[in-house]
Amino acid sequence: MKKVNIKQIIRYIVMSTIAAVFLFPIYWMFVSAIKPTADIFAVPPVFWPQKPVWSHFAEVFQQLPFARWIFNTAFVAGVITIVALFTHSMSAYSLSRLRYRGRNFMFIVVISTLMVPFSAVMVPLFILVRSFGWVNTYWALIVPGIPNAFGIFLLRQFYLGIPRELEEAAIMDGASILNIFFRIILPISKPILAALAVFFFLANWNNFLWPLIVINSNSLKMIQVGIAGYGGQYQNPWGDIMAADFMAMLPTLIIFIFLQKYLVTSITMSGLKE
């Protein structure tokens, strides 16, 4: 009994140390948001300003259409996440559990799309999207963001690990492929779908280059492009930038806190088997 406790104590010490290292940059971001300019790059560093400037947080909302950008980003990220989770689990199911000729080849084609550097396709993709008349619309932000081999690949790897027995029992009972997909595969995919939802949301939340290229009007901007507009050639109001970045980070963390419990719900075969 005593041994277990010591182990637990060590585990907590290790976890806390790592947490401190991980938190420090975030703390620094936060504290920079409340520093006057004269303290920002001071050496030796100022750990807590004598006169904290709290106004930067409010300024972000006053000076820029911050709320509008948050809405745009949440909308785009949300739509992409929902649609992509659905189409990707279909593709992944096809690439892992259904047997047909050319499946492995298609898998390789799909993941090879991950290997194309974005900067290489940026200009051609822009030409294409413009020919659809999508520049400066939500379409340009949403539609090209849906097909993404990352999600297909992750789900496929997950489905590979599902024991065959689960499906076979259902097939014996005469379940159709659709039935198996909706009744068996999707329900036990909760942990990975939760992980993927977090990833998609995060990736789109922090997306920068593509929204920068296709959106011109202020009212359609995504949050990261909007924040990047802070400052200018000669001055970087670091306090405002850090305050904006700090607040822009929160929605993703909230989604994570909400979904993280699904990440760790173990599947038990016994419940499904009989």
Added chain:
Amino acid sequence: MKVRSKMLVSVLIVLVLTSVAVMATTITFWKFTDTYGDPLIVKYVNEWNQLHPDMKVDFVEIPWAQYTTTKLSAAFASGQGPDIFWVSPGDELRYYNAGVLQSFDKYLTPEQINDFFPVAREKVTIAGHIYGLPIELEPLAIYYNKDLFDQYHLSIPQDWNELLEDAKILTTKNRWGLILDPTPTYYELFTFYPFLWSAGGSVVNEDWTKSTFDSTAAIAALTFYQDAFDKYKVSPKSIPTAGTNDISTFVSGFGAMQECGEWAIQMLTVNPPKFKWGYFPIPPMTKGGTSVSVMGGWIQVVNKNSPVVKDAVDFTLWLFFKTDFEKQWCTVQNSKLPAYKSVYESAKDYYDSPIWQTFINQILPTSKPEPRYTPEMDLALENALQSVIFANVSPAVAAKTAAQQIDNFLSTYTGAH
């Protein structure tokens, strides 16, 4: 291969057709963001739009760091740029060579042309024609911490040697003596030209047939950089901000001196540091020599291929000659030198303030406009600088290598200069 090219071409055609259809009724105007400066432009754009409901200006602000190198490049590369945009002198040549710039010759009256400061006129003139309107003049100087200078009994350095000696005295464990730009960017080159020129050096000869960079002057300027960064370690090789065009490193006391432009005055006034500050001209190489600064500043240009080119020119002329924009831009929203004599005269009160006198009386008269080289030439120069700062390459070798690269490039270059 042919099929693919055709595909690209047809996509391009579709794009041109759609763009014409979309562009017919508005003038798009692109510029990098200036959180505190842009409201002024917005104000004048709104004013124009009320006067011209049938030909509105659509003003688009683009994050500074991605303006030139990502957004503008991608837009033109995919076949459609904005109708009006701001371009830096270094970039102007590229757009000129590609036939994108609309000449302003026939739209400007002799009085208007005469109103340009000579250095501003030189900046917008390519092959004898005027392309676009200059927005501001931006000379460089060295800002210094007066309190520290008093404390160590230092006087304003009169040559490079004194500058280095002062920097050595001012450098401590927690402070750098002199902040120069170490980042591998075009801005680093911009801040290097005053040293190159003050030593009497140049990059290329008058008719662009041969590089003149392999010279004792260029080697001296490169040696100064190597001494500051590497030998005496009085300049930081990395800075905790995007570039030294941001004065906040100096304000924080990170460095005792910093090379920066006249735009810093505004920031130093609005967010004053905890110490007294001043600035002095970048000293000449040796005592009694000439100090030559570089004169930057953006240019508002019009896209020649725009379907509303005439209106775009009209708006540009209106903004600079019919409104108070230039004066407000230079004296209220920013602290800049105007490109126009009349604006300078009308803002005499502002420029009579003591803080402007060194810029106006000492730096401006000997400044040269920011040169416009091609990206290939800039790259060669940037490599020379980076290699003496970081790779311990001898300045003589670096100058020679850069000169060779530039010569190689010039041997096949057919564009303007």
Added chain:
Amino acid sequence: MKRKKREVLAGWIFLLPDLVGLSIFVILPAILGFNISLYNWSGLGKMKFAGFSNYTKMLTDPIFLKSLKVTIEYVFMFVPLNFLLSLSLALLIKKPSKGITFFRTVYFAPAAISLVSIAFVWSYIFQQNGFFNSILSIFGISPQPLLGSMGQALYIVLALSLYSSIGYFMVIFLAGLNDIPEEYYDAARVDGASYWQTFWHITFPLLKPTSFFVLIISLIQGFQLFDQVYVLTGGGPFYATSTVVFYAFQTAFEYYQFGYAAAMDFLMFIILVILSLILYKILKGGEVK
């Protein structure tokens, strides 16, 4: 219809939506991009056909060769470190206990911060008179040039990448670990297996699909390192952190040689496909036998 036939049909139908999307928004632009690599093009005006000269140019371009070296060096450090650290974190916080939600969230948080602000913090920590050197001085180590040094800058970029990606891959491993049925562990516990025995005989083999995924993805991320370089070092000092994808981006958008940049990107693509195919063969696509 027979079940087998139905499976073939369903296979293609299920794949169709994404396949169409990928074809239009990735494959087609990639082909157009490859086409650009056969031309000299400044991004403005006419394209001049150049055959494969953009490809041969790479062999004699010292900056490209340097960038290739930097990229490979980085991949060799990033892939294994990222794998080990994120798996360790996942194992550390897998078991529910008091306050575990807090730790999970903290470990994931760096992945949620925009790179611009981490870069801001990073350049403050790793400048010559920053925190990192203060910590070194406690151990009696003299100040290092860090970001201002050609020898050390890449490690700082690596630290930045790891900081923002470990928590991300930790989540993937967490999901993968939970994919392993609890019964296997129960059986091992009955047999009196130690923690390490359980890890090597149950966890690790059954984690193969996840591991394959993490390896491939981190390999791709490693080879395509761009964002961290873009925000932190701009490829400097003197190309010490210039990766191929970053150099290609600069070549296109700063030096305006779009054809040459496309050629570099395409070469990177080929290298990645070959490496991934090798991994695929070795790990059999990560399928558990």
